[in-house]
Amino acid sequence: MxxxxxxxxxxxxxxxxxxxxxxVSANAGNDNGDEKFRVLVDSANQKNLKNAKQQYGTHREFAGEGFTTDMNEKQFNALQKNKNITVEKVPELxxxxxxxxxxxxxxxxxxxxxxxxxxxxxxxxxxxxxxxxxxxxxxxxxxxxxxxxxxxxxxxxxxxxxxxxxxxxxxxxxxxxxxxxxxxxxxxxxxxxxxxxxxxxxxxxxxxxxxxxxxxxxxxxxxxxxxxxxxxxxxxxxxxxxxxxxxxxxxxxxxxxxxxxxxxxxxxxxxxxxxxxxxxxxxxxxxxxxxxxxxxxxxxxxxxxxxxxxxxxxxxxxxxxxxxxxxxxxxxxxxxxxxxxxxxxxxxxxxxxxxxxxxxxxxxxxxxxxxxxxxxxxxxxxxxxxxxxxxxxNDIVSGSGAGYGDDYASGFGFATVQ
CATH class of the missing domain: 3.40.50.200 (Peptidase S8/S53 domain)
Structure with a gap:
């Protein structure tokens, strides 16, 4: 129509x-644990956050979410033990x-x-x-x-x-x-x-x-x-x-x-x-x-x-x-x-x-x-x-999982120019 x-x-x-x-997970590091990867660091305590920035350096800052930086596996594992800091690997896409x-x-x-x-x-x-x-x-x-x-x-x-x-x-x-x-x-x-x-x-x-x-x-x-x-x-x-x-x-x-x-x-x-x-x-x-x-x-x-x-x-x-x-x-x-x-x-x-x-x-x-x-x-x-x-x-009814109406393969269907 x-x-x-x-x-x-x-x-x-x-x-x-x-x-x-x-x-996709971030790179895990090599056998020596020296290869660096990206991590997100955050803390509710601004002083702790400031100290972490000074120690590791900053790649990007995100207000209210912390900052990202590059570190190796040993540094990451050590930081995880700090109860005043949250740290997680930044995924790759x-x-x-x-x-x-x-x-x-x-x-x-x-x-x-x-x-x-x-x-x-x-x-x-x-x-x-x-x-x-x-x-x-x-x-x-x-x-x-x-x-x-x-x-x-x-x-x-x-x-x-x-x-x-x-x-x-x-x-x-x-x-x-x-x-x-x-x-x-x-x-x-x-x-x-x-x-x-x-x-x-x-x-x-x-x-x-x-x-x-x-x-x-x-x-x-x-x-x-x-x-x-x-x-x-x-x-x-x-x-x-x-x-x-x-x-x-x-x-x-x-x-x-x-x-x-x-x-x-x-x-x-x-x-x-x-x-x-x-x-x-x-x-x-x-x-x-x-x-x-x-x-x-x-x-x-x-x-x-x-x-x-x-x-x-x-x-x-x-x-x-x-x-x-x-x-x-x-x-x-x-x-x-x-x-x-x-x-x-x-x-x-x-x-x-x-x-x-x-x-x-x-x-x-x-x-x-x-x-x-x-x-x-x-x-x-x-x-x-x-x-x-x-x-x-514009329904799509062909292909595995496709069928009339909203389906899990094609969604609502094929949106086109009218």
Whole structure:
């Protein structure tokens, strides 16, 4: 059913939100216990906290949550014995791809791929060659960085910042040496370059490229949390609309990221995240997609079965006990989007095909930007409700765990352009 006019809000679908746990442990250290890793240190006693900062040094400070620093296993074990100090390892998060390497790389644009299959699917138009929309909305891609000189992305780039070095960030630096972040950005908002490139979902949106992951595709939760908070603060300071895309995850929750996502959501930012690639078993949604205030996106394949696209086997699943309630609970998938064999921009200036919920998430982030541009008076909660409603209208019934209505594989369904 096609609609026009007033945007549908979350309340119209009676939707609430909460989700599951995913996180990778921090490096444990070598046999000698000398290898350093990141930890979060806190104390109710400010004097103790100050002394700890002086002794160990500070990487990042989080008001009310303590500070992070690097230490070895011996130091960590010793600090754990201090009853006046709380200390915990800061988890690492990784890119959410289904394979370690791209399925294919291309040095030049493939003419048939100006609008890849995922773009055609989300626009529900098999003959589309160009896209539009997203003007006035910023998509913050928290990832491995972005090739700021890529012809299909350079016109969109508004902010370029590196959170992986130093205690704050490095401005005008977001070099991507891994490829993942450039690929994700292209799916969300590539503008076709000079007309011979690839198009993303919302090519008129602005790109905030925040490098939070290293060249190996992994990064610490405190750096990611700092970037989330910075994006939220920028949204307020610049009085602008921001969609955060995080195509990354871990199997365990980080309090730093949870608090940062809640902070951003409460400041009017919409947070979109990959569901994870630990399917097809139940209860495998990763963090931050598992959080109450983040939209978890599952991956669809370019395969029509039972009249709909198919949820990929690798895509993480929620719990079937919550099927059919149209309420996002802890561990649920929220919506689905194309995520298998997705063609997009690459860090070397060319193009590549990759699979994963990492690729599904930016399809939804781009759609959110496109919707927000169309309804500029809407709140982040309204836009989220619209995504859910559009997914509700476009059921996915193919793939393990998929079925009519709200299911644990595809969530509400596939949200598309209308």
């Amino acid at each position: 096609k609609r026009s006019g007033k945007i549908f809000t979350t309340a119209m679908l009676a939707i609430a939100l909460v989700l599951p746990s995913v996180g 990784e890119i959410a791809t289904a394979t370690d390497q791209p399925e294919a790389k291309f040095s030049a644009m493939a003419a048939s791929q100006s609008a890849p299959w995922g773009i055609k699917a989300i626009y529900n138009n098999s003959s589309i060659t160009k896209t539009s929309g997203g003007a006035g909305v910023n998509i913050a891609v928290l990832d491995t960085g972005v090739n700021s000189n890529h012809p299909d992305l350079r016109n969109n780039l508004e902010q370029c910042k590196d959170f992986t070095v130093g205690s704050t960030f490095t401005n005008n630096s977001c070099t991507d040496r891994q490829g993942h972040g450039t690929h994700v950005a292209g799916t969300a908002l590539a503008d076709g370059g000079t007309g011979n490139g690839v198009y993303g979902v919302a090519p008129d949106a602005d790109l905030w490229a925040y490098k939070v992951l290293g060249d190996d595709g992994s990064g610490y939760a405190d750096d990611i949390a700092a970037a989330i908070r910075h994006a939220a603060d920028q949204a307020s300071a610049l009085n602008t609309k921001v969609v955060i895309n995080m195509s990354l995850g871990s199997s365990g929750e980080s309090s730093l990221i949870t608090n940062a996502v809640n902070y951003a959501y409460n400041k009017g930012v919409l947070v979109i995240a990959a569901a994870g690639n630990s399917g097809w078993r139940q209860g495998t949604i990763g963090y931050p997609g598992a959080l109450v205030n983040a939209v978890a996106v599952a991956a669809l394949e370019n395969t029509i079965q039972n009249g709909t696209y198919r949820v990929a086997d690798f895509s993480s699943r929620g719990y079937n006990r919550t099927d059919g309630d149209y309420v996002i609970q802890k561990g649920d998938v929220e919506v689905s989007a194309p995520g298998a064999a997705v063609y997009s921009t690459w860090y070397d200036g060319g193009y590549a095909t990759i699979s994963g919920t990492s690729m599904a998430s930016p399809h939804t982030a781009g759609l959110a930007a496109k919707i927000w541009a169309q309804y500029p008076s809407a709140s982040n909660v309204d836009v989220r409700g619209e995504l859910q409603y559009r997914a509700y209208e």
